[in-house]
Amino acid sequence: MRNVWVVATNTFREAVRDRVLYNLVFFALLMMGAAILVGQISIGIERSVIISLGLTAISVIGLFIAVFIGVGLVSKEMDKRTLYALLAKPVERWQFLIGKFAGLAMTLAVNTAAMTIGLYLALWTVEHPLVGSDWQLLPAVYLILLKLVLIVALAMLFSCFTSPFLAILFTVGIYVAGLFAGELRTMQAVNLSPSTMRGFRAISYLLPNFENFNVMGVVAHGRPVPLALVWQSTLYAIVYGAMVLAGASLIFARRNLK
Amino acid sequence: MRPSAELGSIAPEERREPTNVDGGPDIAKNGNMPSPAIEIERLSKEYPHGFLNLKKRKSLEDLTMRVEAGEIFGFLGPNGAGKSTTIKLLMRLIFPTSGTARILGKSIEDVSMHQNIGYLPEQPYFYDYLTATEVLDYFARFHNLTTADRRERVQKLLKKVGLETAKKIQLRKYSKGMLQRVGLAQTILHDPQVVVLDEPMSGLDPLGRREVRDIILELKKQGRTVLFSTHILSDAEMLCDRVGVIVGGKLRGVGTPGEMVGIQSQGMEILFELENAAQRFPLLEKATKTGERYRVESSESELYAHLNELKAAQARILSVAQIRPTLEEFFMNLVDADRAQANAVEVSGR
Numbered sequence: 001m002r003n004v005w006v007v008a009t010n011t012f013r014e015a016v017r018d019r020v021l022y023n024l025v026f027f028a029l030l031m032m033g034a035a036i037l038v039g040q041i042s043i044g045i046e047r048s049v050i051i052s053l054g055l056t057a058i059s060v061i062g063l064f065i066a067v068f069i070g071v072g073l074v075s076k077e078m079d080k081r082t083l084y085a086l087l088a089k090p091v092e093r094w095q096f097l098i099g100k101f102a103g104l105a106m107t108l109a110v111n112t113a114a115m116t117i118g119l120y121l122a123l124w125t126v127e128h129p130l131v132g133s134d135w136q137l138l139p140a141v142y143l144i145l146l147k148l149v150l151i152v153a154l155a156m157l158f159s160c161f162t163s164p165f166l167a168i169l170f171t172v173g174i175y176v177a178g179l180f181a182g183e184l185r186t187m188q189a190v191n192l193s194p195s196t197m198r199g200f201r202a203i204s205y206l207l208p209n210f211e212n213f214n215v216m217g218v219v220a221h222g223r224p225v226p227l228a229l230v231w232q233s234t235l236y237a238i239v240y241g242a243m244v245l246a247g248a249s250l251i252f253a254r255r256n257l258k
Numbered sequence: 259m260r261p262s263a264e265l266g267s268i269a270p271e272e273r274r275e276p277t278n279v280d281g282g283p284d285i286a287k288n289g290n291m292p293s294p295a296i297e298i299e300r301l302s303k304e305y306p307h308g309f310l311n312l313k314k315r316k317s318l319e320d321l322t323m324r325v326e327a328g329e330i331f332g333f334l335g336p337n338g339a340g341k342s343t344t345i346k347l348l349m350r351l352i353f354p355t356s357g358t359a360r361i362l363g364k365s366i367e368d369v370s371m372h373q374n375i376g377y378l379p380e381q382p383y384f385y386d387y388l389t390a391t392e393v394l395d396y397f398a399r400f401h402n403l404t405t406a407d408r409r410e411r412v413q414k415l416l417k418k419v420g421l422e423t424a425k426k427i428q429l430r431k432y433s434k435g436m437l438q439r440v441g442l443a444q445t446i447l448h449d450p451q452v453v454v455l456d457e458p459m460s461g462l463d464p465l466g467r468r469e470v471r472d473i474i475l476e477l478k479k480q481g482r483t484v485l486f487s488t489h490i491l492s493d494a495e496m497l498c499d500r501v502g503v504i505v506g507g508k509l510r511g512v513g514t515p516g517e518m519v520g521i522q523s524q525g526m527e528i529l530f531e532l533e534n535a536a537q538r539f540p541l542l543e544k545a546t547k548t549g550e551r552y553r554v555e556s557s558e559s560e561l562y563a564h565l566n567e568l569k570a571a572q573a574r575i576l577s578v579a580q581i582r583p584t585l586e587e588f589f590m591n592l593v594d595a596d597r598a599q600a601n602a603v604e605v606s607g608r
Contacts, residue, residue: 006399010385017387080383085444088349088377088454089400090369256352 003095004102007086011073011103012110020069020107023061027115030057031122038126046126047134051220054119055140059216061115062108062148063175069107070155071167073100078257087257094249101156101245105149112148116141139225140215146237147213151175153241154208157248160255178210208240293363295452295483296325296348301357303343303507317343319507321357325485325500330478332498332515333487336593340507341487342380345456349377361452373401376450380457380487382441386430390421390440393429394447401448415443420469434461442470446477453477455486459493471497491589503589506596511588518588526556529576530568539571555581 034053038046077083158167184204212233215225303318318340325331335341346352364371384393394412416425419439438461459467494501495515502512530552545554556564
C-alpha cells in the first residue's frame with residue numbers, strides 16, 4: 001500500500017502543479033454571476049436554479065477532468081517515458097495504476113469539495129440563512145463524486161490498451177450509454193425479437209448505470225435523497241470500479257512499453 | 259587502423275579461445291564458479307507488424323550471455339540492433355517472446371529484484387513539474403529508506419552529479435544533459451548492486467561524459483556490476499572489462515575489448531625512411547609517404563620478403579607492427595556483413 005500512496009500523492013501534486021484546480025476560478029465566476037443574475041430574473045425559484053446550475057457545473061467540470069486527465073494518467077507516462085525509471089523500482093504495475101487512480105480521485109475530491117463550498121456561498125447569497133433541506137446537496141455532490149471516480153477508472157481501463165484519442169471516445173461513449181442503462185433495461189420495443197431484447201438487457205447490466213448517481217432534480221426541489229440510494233450507489237461504485245481497475249491492471253501487467 | 263606493439267603473437271582463431279560459448283570466462287575449467295550478476299538465456303523478442311499485425315519482426319534473437327559480478331560490461335551495437343530491447347526486457351518494460359533472464363539469481367519477473375538494481379533509461383525524462391530534489395525523493399520512497407536517510411542521499415547524489423545549484427528548479431527548465439544527470443542520480447540513489455545504463459553518455463558534453471565515466475569506474479571500485487549500452491566505442495574501450503557486440507538482434511561476439519579487436523588480423527604495417535630519396539624499387543610503389551616517412555602494408559606471409567627488399571634498398575626500418583582493427587572497425591565490419599546478408603535474403607526472396 002505504501003507504493004500506491006507514494007504514486008497517489010505524486011499524482012495529486014502533478015494535478016495541482018499542472019493547474020488543474022484553476023477550473024475553480026471559472027466555477028467561482030459562474031456561481032457569482034449566477035447568484036447576481038438569478039436574483040434579478042427569477043422570482044421564487046432562485047434556490048432551485050442555483051442548485052441545478054451548481055450541481056451541473058460540478059458534474060460537467062468534474063467530467064472533463066475525469067475523462068481527459070484520467071486518460072492521460074497512464075498514456076502520458078508511457079508517451080513521455082516517465083514510467084521507465086519508475087517501473088525499474090520495486091513497484092508492481094498494478095500499484096502504479098491504482099496509485100494514479102487514487103491520486104486523481106483525491107484531486108477530484110478536493111476539487112468537488114471546493115466547488116461545493118462555492119455552491120453553498122452562492123446559495124447563501126440568494127436565500128440567507130440556509131435551510132435544512134440545503135444539506136441534501138451533500139449526498140448529491142457525493143454521488144457526483146462517485147460517478148466521476150468511476151469514470152476515471154473507465155478512462156484508465158481504455159488508456160491501458162488503446163490510443164488516448166480512442167480512450168477518450170470510448171469513455172465518453174460509455175458514459176453517455178451508461179446514462180441510459182436503466183432505460184435500456186426496461187425498454188419495451190414491439191418490433192424487436194425476444195432474443196434481441198435479452199441482448200439489450202445483458203448490455204444494460206454490463207454498462208455502468210450512471211442514472212443512479214443523478215439526484216439533481218430531487219435536490220433542486222428540496223426533496224431528501226434516500227439513504228438507501230446513497231449506500232447502494234456507493235456499493236455499486238466500489239464493486240464496478242474494482243472490476244474495471246482489476247481489468248485495467250490485468251491488461252497493463254502484460255503491456256509492452258514503447 | 260591502430261598498429262599494435264605485438265608482432266603476430268596469437269593467430270586470429272586462437273584468440274577466440276579464452277571465452278566460452280556465451281563469452282564469459284571458462285568457469286568450468288577453473289572450477290571457481292563466480293556467481294553471475296546477470297544471466298540471459300535464449301532471450302527473444304518479436305514484435306507484430308503489418309496489416310492486422312500478422313507479421314512478426316524479430317528484434318532480438320536467442321540472446322544468451324552473462325555479466326559477471328563486479329565487471330563493467332559494454333553492450334555495443336548500432337541503432338536498432340537490439341541493445342535497448344535487451345535492457346527493456348531485463349527491466350520488465352517489455353516482455354520476451356521466449357527465453358529467460360535472471361539478475362542476482364532472481365528471475366526478472368520478481369519485482370523484489372529491483373531493490374538491488376539501478377536503471378538509467380535512454381534519454382530519460384522525468385516529471386517536469388518536480389524539482390530535481392523532489393524527483394529523487396520520490397524515487398527514493400520506493401526503497402524503504404528512512405526520511406533522514408532519503409534526504410541525506412538525495413543531497414549527496416545531487417552534489418555528485420553536479421546539480422546542487424539547480425536542485426530547486428523544476429525539471430521542465432532542465433537541458434537534456436541535466437536530465438541525464440538526474441537520471442544517473444536516481445539510478446544509483448539506493449546504492450544498487452547492479453547498475454544498468456542505456457546510452458549513459460547520450461546528450462552529455464565532454465565534461466559530463468568524463469563525469470559519467472568517473473562514476474562508472476567508482477561503481478566498479480565499490481564492487482558493483484555495470485551493464486551499459488553505447489555506440490560510442492571509445493567509451494567502451496576505455497571502461498569495459500568485457501563488451502558484447504549485437505547487430506541485427508543477434509549477439510555477434512563477447513570478449514574483452516582487446517580480444518574483440520584482435521579477432522581479425524589485418525596484416526602488417528612497416529614504417530621506414532630512405533637515405534636516398536631518389537632511389538626506386540618495387541615495394542616503394544605500394545608505399546605512402548608522409549613527410550620523410552614511408553608506410554607500407556604487407557601480409558604476414560610476405561613480411562620477410564618485403565623486409566629483405568627494404569634491407570637491400572638500405573632503408574631504415576622504423577617499426578614493424580601488426581595491423582589491428584579498432585573496436586569501431588570490428589563493429590563496422592559486423593554491421594556491413596549484416597547488411598550484406600539482409601540484402602542477399604531480400605534479393606533471393608524476390
